Amino acid sequence: xxxxxxxxxxxxxxxxxxxxxxxxxxxxxxxxxxxxxxxxxxxxxxxxxxxxxxxxxxxxxxxxxxxxxxxxxxxxxxxxxxxxxxxxxxxxxxxxxxxxxxxxxxxxxxxxxxxxxxxxxxxxxxxxxxxxxxxxxxxxxxxxxxxxxxxxxxxxxxxxxxxxxxxxxxxxxxxxxxxxxxxxxxxxxxxxxxxxxxxxxxxxxxxxxxxxxxxxxxxxxxxxxxxxxxxxxxxxxxxxxxxxxxxxxxxxxxxxxxxxxxxxxxxxxxxxxxxxxxxxxxxxxxxxxxxxxxxxxxxxxxxxxxxxxxxxxxxxxx
Amino acid sequence: xxxxxxxxxxxxxxxxxxxxxxxxxxxxxxxxxxxxxxxxxxxxxxxxxxxxxxxxxxxxxxxxxxxxxxxxxxxxxxxxxxxxxxxxxxxxxxxxxxxxxxxxxxxxxxxxxxxxxxxxxxxxxxxxxxxxxxxxxxxxxxxxxxxxxxxxxxxxxxxxxxxxxxxxxxxxxxxxxxxxxxxxxxxxxxxxxxxxxxxxxxxxxxxxxxxxxxxxxxxxxxxxxxxxxxxxxxxxxxxxxxxxxxxxxxxxxxxxxxxxxxxxxxxxxxxxxxxxxxxxxxxxxxxxxxxxxxxxxxxxxxxxxxxxxxxxxxxxxxxxxxxxxxxxxxxxxxxxxxxxxxxxxxxxxxxxxxxxxxxxxxxxxxxxxxxxxxxxxxxxxxxxxxxxxxxxx
Numbered sequence: 001x002x003x004x005x006x007x008x009x010x011x012x013x014x015x016x017x018x019x020x021x022x023x024x025x026x027x028x029x030x031x032x033x034x035x036x037x038x039x040x041x042x043x044x045x046x047x048x049x050x051x052x053x054x055x056x057x058x059x060x061x062x063x064x065x066x067x068x069x070x071x072x073x074x075x076x077x078x079x080x081x082x083x084x085x086x087x088x089x090x091x092x093x094x095x096x097x098x099x100x101x102x103x104x105x106x107x108x109x110x111x112x113x114x115x116x117x118x119x120x121x122x123x124x125x126x127x128x129x130x131x132x133x134x135x136x137x138x139x140x141x142x143x144x145x146x147x148x149x150x151x152x153x154x155x156x157x158x159x160x161x162x163x164x165x166x167x168x169x170x171x172x173x174x175x176x177x178x179x180x181x182x183x184x185x186x187x188x189x190x191x192x193x194x195x196x197x198x199x200x201x202x203x204x205x206x207x208x209x210x211x212x213x214x215x216x217x218x219x220x221x222x223x224x225x226x227x228x229x230x231x232x233x234x235x236x237x238x239x240x241x242x243x244x245x246x247x248x249x250x251x252x253x254x255x256x257x258x259x260x261x262x263x264x265x266x267x268x269x270x271x272x273x274x275x276x277x278x279x280x281x282x283x284x285x286x287x288x289x290x291x292x293x294x295x296x297x298x299x300x301x302x303x304x305x306x307x308x309x310x311x312x313x314x315x316x317x318x
Numbered sequence: 319x320x321x322x323x324x325x326x327x328x329x330x331x332x333x334x335x336x337x338x339x340x341x342x343x344x345x346x347x348x349x350x351x352x353x354x355x356x357x358x359x360x361x362x363x364x365x366x367x368x369x370x371x372x373x374x375x376x377x378x379x380x381x382x383x384x385x386x387x388x389x390x391x392x393x394x395x396x397x398x399x400x401x402x403x404x405x406x407x408x409x410x411x412x413x414x415x416x417x418x419x420x421x422x423x424x425x426x427x428x429x430x431x432x433x434x435x436x437x438x439x440x441x442x443x444x445x446x447x448x449x450x451x452x453x454x455x456x457x458x459x460x461x462x463x464x465x466x467x468x469x470x471x472x473x474x475x476x477x478x479x480x481x482x483x484x485x486x487x488x489x490x491x492x493x494x495x496x497x498x499x500x501x502x503x504x505x506x507x508x509x510x511x512x513x514x515x516x517x518x519x520x521x522x523x524x525x526x527x528x529x530x531x532x533x534x535x536x537x538x539x540x541x542x543x544x545x546x547x548x549x550x551x552x553x554x555x556x557x558x559x560x561x562x563x564x565x566x567x568x569x570x571x572x573x574x575x576x577x578x579x580x581x582x583x584x585x586x587x588x589x590x591x592x593x594x595x596x597x598x599x600x601x602x603x604x605x606x607x608x609x610x611x612x613x614x615x616x617x618x619x620x621x622x623x624x625x626x627x628x629x630x631x632x633x634x635x636x637x638x639x640x641x642x643x644x645x646x647x648x649x650x651x652x653x654x655x656x657x658x659x660x661x662x663x664x665x666x667x668x669x670x671x672x673x674x675x676x677x678x679x680x681x682x683x684x685x686x687x688x689x690x691x692x693x694x695x696x697x698x699x700x701x702x703x704x705x706x707x708x709x710x711x
Contacts, residue, residue, distance in 0.1 A: 071528030083386025122375030
């Protein structure tokens with residue numbers, strides 16, 4: 001069933017999120033969605049949490065979705081698709097439907113890390129045959145750049161603005177990918193649109209695994225990151241190369257890093273082009289830069305250790 | 319052939335659900351509903367139904383997955399009480415706004431705080447304007463009959479709205495009563511095959527559910543929903559007529575009891591109506607023209623028909639098992655008052671709040687109210703328009 005992931009082959013496939021949607025120029029989300037759907041060789045039905053992607057892709061009487069799609073509310077994309085998937089199993093069992101269909105939920109970091117975490121955790125624990133995709137743009141972008149539990153330490157957001165007393169966000173990012181791995185589901189991965197082949201291989205792999213799957217995909221937002229409109233791919237690449245967003249997968253409990261940067265870049269390379277971190281480059285906030293680098297080094301070391309200690313069991317995503 | 323049994327309300331409704339045999343059920347435990355879904359789950363485990371269960375982590379996810387399952391294109395049920403219904407509140411509007419025929423028995427229970435697990439109507443009354451159809455049930459038989467009829471009403475092609483079937487927590491859910499079952503096949507034939515409408519699972523016709531609709535069209539959408547709701551009464555009556563042919567039991571939008579020539583009357587929903595009817599009989603025996611009206615289709619409320627049925631009385635008391643605080647009246651009172659407002663000649667209308675958090679409603683309470691109504695009818699004087707009864711001062 002799996003088709004080759006060559007640009008030539010992919011160019012023949014229909015794009016299932018049509019142009020004309022109203023997401024901002026340079027938004028990472030539609031690129032992520034298109035890659036995910038391009039990598040799917042099965043028919044797919046999607047649910048979508050309230051958020052940028054949802055409000056911009058289906059404004060009555062128009063829809064950008066060429067696949068069956070449902071938006072219910074903010075915090076329940078996982079529960080919603082679990083209902084669709086269960087009805088599919090019920091009707092299939094009764095012989096009323098015979099096609100092989102895959103189920104997917106799209107949510108932003110607010111709808112996934114925060115308000116939707118319970119719904120996601122429940123759906124994963126129940127073992128639905130589904131893939132949850134979090135497009136993580138590291139804040140509540142749809143409502144206007146408020147901090148979420150995915151927002152990096154020190155970032156300037158509208159609810160924790162960098163001021164003369166408080167230097168932006170003063171809490172750690174939640175490691176959702178590890179939280180999902182702790183559910184002992186068969187497949188968890190982190191991906192980035194900059195490494196499209198890696199991302200699409202992971203999606204293809206996920207579809208061949210029965211049960212709940214989770215993918216966390218970084219999705220730059222030039223409005224919230226205060227970056228250039230055409231920098232989404234560059235910034236997601238820097239996120240990977242600085243190990244701010246390491247690319248790895250955990251298959252049946254075995255961790256494998258799927259991309260190791262030849263030379264790990266310093267975190268400032270990722271921070272510098274983004275206005276949300278501008279205040280960190282002043283003398284009094286130097287300690288935050290140092291802390292961010294230390295946090296990343298520690299997590300990267302931990303990940304490498306987790307990955308190498310389980311090397312024997314590791315497998316390739318191809 | 320009807321089968322006569324001694325059964326609790328929860329068991330009766332669980333059997334109705336078994337006989338209908340839905341495609342998907344999402345359930346989360348909450349007292350006093352738990353026992354109903356436990357029973358249904360054992361039907362699943364024993365292979366008596368084809369239903370796929372989703373044992374969710376909250377009522378919010380129960381209703382959310384019901385929305386997904388129903389939009390996918392099949393028959394979907396859940397059940398809840400009290401805090402569970404409150405937690406679903408957000409998604410109740412989405413289920414009705416998306417026009418999904420989900421069926422949900424609500425075993426009525428008080429709301430926190432203070433925490434209380436016993437029967438009153440604050441839960442479902444709080445959800446009365448969520449766009450759901452509400453059918454209220456006096457006893458296990460009515461809860462069973464309403465559950466079966468609910469599927470036909472919800473799935474009617476002119477309606478496609480979700481339905482709550484309300485029954486009193488513990489008083490009905492856990493008390494054993496005499497009841498008549500229909501045969502499994504009779505129920506299945508009555509309910510019929512589920513008819514899909516724009517199912518998500520139809521890959522040939524991909525649909526988008528849950529669009530954003532801004533001020534340019536939102537109001538037209540809501541008006542369309544109001545127009546659909548206005549058709550519910552006639553469908554409820556049509557389904558009741560078919561159900562009477564099958565069961566011999568007659569249902570309407572509401573039940574009137576010795577109301578036609580009555581001068582004083584009670585309006586009361588669910589189990590307390592049974593107690594009240596006995597007291598109405600006692601008053602009739604004493605030559606006092608008492609009567610009773612028991613709402614069944616509470617949402618959408620049949621204002622016109624209810625007003626017509628009550629307008630000739632001299633004095634009416636609406637008994638509410640839920641309150642709107644701070645000088646307002648109970649929810650049923652407000653609806654009855656609205657239904658009578660347009661008439662020049664209309665009864666004096668008073669409101670009693672009773673039975674909150676499972677406080678017993680006894681025949682002597684109905685007697686006190688009816689005595690007060692007789693006095694009001696005679697003198698035209700009202701001491702208090704709203705009062706809590708059977709309560710410590």
